[in-house]
Every structure is written in structure tokens, then in C-alpha cells.
Amino acid sequence: MRLLTHNLLQCHVKGCSTNNYPLRVEATNVVHKEADFNPEFITHMLQKIEWNALRTTASALGVAELPEILPLSMEGQEELLKQIHLVLMETHIMDGKLVCPGCSHEYLVTHGVGNMLLIEDEV
Amino acid sequence: MSRPEQVAPADVYYNEEEAHKYTTNTHIIDVQKRMTERAIELLALPEDSTCFLLDIGCGSGLSGEELSENGHVWVGLDLSPSMLNVALEREVDGDLFLQDMGQGVGFRPGSFDGAISISALQWLCNADQRGHVPHKRLARFFGTLYAALARGARAVFQLYPQTPQQMGMITAAAMKAGFTGGLVVDFPNSTRAKKMFLCLFAGVAAEVPKGLDGT
Numbered sequence: 001m002r003l004l005t006h007n008l009l010q011c012h013v014k015g016c017s018t019n020n021y022p023l024r025v026e027a028t029n030v031v032h033k034e035a036d037f038n039p040e041f042i043t044h045m046l047q048k049i050e051w052n053a054l055r056t057t058a059s060a061l062g063v064a065e066l067p068e069i070l071p072l073s074m075e076g077q078e079e080l081l082k083q084i085h086l087v088l089m090e091t092h093i094m095d096g097k098l099v100c101p102g103c104s105h106e107y108l109v110t111h112g113v114g115n116m117l118l119i120e121d122e123v
Numbered sequence: 124m125s126r127p128e129q130v131a132p133a134d135v136y137y138n139e140e141e142a143h144k145y146t147t148n149t150h151i152i153d154v155q156k157r158m159t160e161r162a163i164e165l166l167a168l169p170e171d172s173t174c175f176l177l178d179i180g181c182g183s184g185l186s187g188e189e190l191s192e193n194g195h196v197w198v199g200l201d202l203s204p205s206m207l208n209v210a211l212e213r214e215v216d217g218d219l220f221l222q223d224m225g226q227g228v229g230f231r232p233g234s235f236d237g238a239i240s241i242s243a244l245q246w247l248c249n250a251d252q253r254g255h256v257p258h259k260r261l262a263r264f265f266g267t268l269y270a271a272l273a274r275g276a277r278a279v280f281q282l283y284p285q286t287p288q289q290m291g292m293i294t295a296a297a298m299k300a301g302f303t304g305g306l307v308v309d310f311p312n313s314t315r316a317k318k319m320f321l322c323l324f325a326g327v328a329a330e331v332p333k334g335l336d337g338t
């Protein structure tokens with residue numbers, strides 16, 4: 001699971017609608033996999049990304065220290081875009097768990113696959 | 124021949140053996156590939172741009188590979204661990220989740236530029252477990268999907284409804300969740316080639332108006 005995808009994931013247990021994001025990463029295995037750099041796509045996804053959550057996660061996992069505030073325009077920000085690319089597209093959570101800050105539900109990650117199944121009374 | 128969803132729930136039906144078929148049977152692979160190509164076409168994505176897409180019922184990743192080939196980044200959801208294992212073996216590029224679409228999709232508002240689903244939606248009409256109420260599961264699915272899509276995004280479902288009533292139930296649930304759109308039927312007069320695609324639109328994309336320049 002890329003950190004891009006983690007950044008867009010929220011707890012979906014019934015009734016858990018406030019304080020259900022970001023899921024805290026308790027990872028036992030985080031890997032780096034090379035990916036093609038696509039600055040247009042990164043810029044596009046930055047509109048959807050929650051920047052503070054990304055900074056916190058990247059820092060907690062020791063991947064990168066991202067700046068506190070994004071520049072208004074990403075034009076000419078090649079270095080920053082490459083750094084964000086490394087965090088979003090090349091950093092994968094392989095094993096561990098994602099914990100909801102609100103209801104403490106734990107979503108397991110195994111071989112990179114997130115288990116989002118709920119038991120029936122959580123739906 | 125019975126449709127798989129009439130035999131057993133998806134996580135039971137797609138066991139190791141059935142999952143294996145999806146990587147070796149060239150006819151299945153070919154049909155899946157063509158249906159995915161058509162679904163992508165119906166998404167009407169902006170040309171030459173990389174989009175972030177959701178593949179609902181991604182199975183062993185055949186449809187996902189088609190998304191990758193078209194230059195997109197994708198996330199796949201499936202209820203069958205065996206199918207997901209095959210996807211892992213084949214090293215597909217998408218991020219995979221073990222998920223029951225009847226429990227909803229747990230993504231933040233506006234996350235995806237589009238969604239596709241190949242031969243999966245009809246599973247949602249079954250009541251496989253005690254406590255499963257199809258119309259409630261459909262409502263939860265479409266409600267959370269609508270939220271997770273960017274405004275103006277489309278969701279295209281290739282499906283095999285068992286009855287016209289079932290198709291009606293699915294469409295009604297989608298409209299209730301706020302989608303517009305409807306059914307596209309390819310080759311309606313051929314029993315073999317006929318394919319149905321439910322094309323849904325999540326709101327309208329609007330451009331920001333240009334400011335006046337004083338001339």
C-alpha cells in the first residue's frame with residue numbers, strides 16, 4: 001500500500017465519523033520501490049491529499065521531512081515534487097496495522113494488502 | 124450453466140482453484156480484457172492524463188493491468204483472498220484491499236477520478252450471510268462510493284443482472300445515492316456478445332470562470 005493510498009483512507013466503522021483520520025501507521029515493514037516520476041500526476045493528487053497527515057506519516061516512518069506549508073503553485077518546484085513522489089508513490093506499507101484514532105479499530109496490512117473487512121455489528 | 128453468484132458467496136466461490144482459472148484460461152482473460160477496455164472508454168477520462176482510479180471487485184488484477192497499461196494509477200478491492208493472492212503473485216501495480224463492497228468503501232471525499240467494476244456488482248444483490256439485506260448493502264455501497272469520487276467522475280459497472288427486477292433495484296439504489304446516468308447495452312441482439320454497462324455520473328464537473336481582464 002502506497003502512502004498515497006494510505007493518505008486517502010479513513011476508518012469506515014459505523015458511527016465513527018469524527019476523528020477517524022488519518023489512520024495511525026504501526027508498520028513492521030515499510031519498503032521503497034522505484035516508480036516512474038510523473039510530476040503532473042503528483043500535482044493533480046496534491047489537490048486531494050491531506051498535507052498535514054502526509055507530513056506526520058512521512059516523518060513518523062522516517063521517510064522524509066516535508067515542509068510545513070506547500071507553495072501556492074508547484075510550477076518550477078521540481079525538487080519538492082520529487083520528494084513528494086518518493087513519499088507518495090515509492091513508499092509502501094507491506095506489513096503492520098493501521099489504527100483508527102477515534103474508535104481504535106485495527107486494520108491489518110499483510111503483504112501490502114489492507115484488510116478493511118468489518119464484523120457485522122461494525123457496519 | 125449457473126452464474127457463479129448463484130452458487131456461492133464470492134469469498135467461497137473464488138477459492139484457489141477458481142482463482143487459478145483467472146490466470147490460465149485464455150478465453151476468460153480475453154473477455155475480461157475487452158470488457159475492461161470498453162469500461163475505460165465509457166469512463167471518458169481526460170485524454171493523455173494519468174488518473175487515480177478504483178477497481179471494485181478487482182479479482183486477480185486482470186482489469187487492473189489494463190488500467191496500468193492505459194497509464195493510470197489504481198486501487199483494487201476484492202472480497203476473495205484467493206483472488207488477491209493471485210494478483211500479488213502476478214505483481215500487479217495497484218494497491219490491493221480485502222474488502223466487502225456491501226460494507227462501503229472507506230475513502231475520503233473526492234479521492235478518485237473514476238471507478239470501474241467488471242462482473243462484480245451482481246454479487247451485492249445476494250444475501251449470503253444472516254443479517255445481509257441487499258438493498259441496505261447497495262445503499263451503503265453507492266453512498267460511500269459517491270462520496271469517494273471526485274465531482275464529475277464516472278463509475279462504470281459491467282454486470283450480469285439475474286433479472287430485470289435486480290437491475291431495477293441496483294439502478295434505484297445508485298440514483299438514491301445521488302448518481303445520474305443509466306444502462307448502456309452493447310450488441311443487444313446477440314445472446315453471446317451482449318454486454319451491459321451501468322454508467323454512473325457523480326455530479327457535474329465545472330470549470331472556475333475566468334476573471335475579467337479589463338479590456
Ligand SMILES: [Zn+2]
Pocket residue numbers: 011012013016020100101102103104105
Ligand atoms: Zn474508527
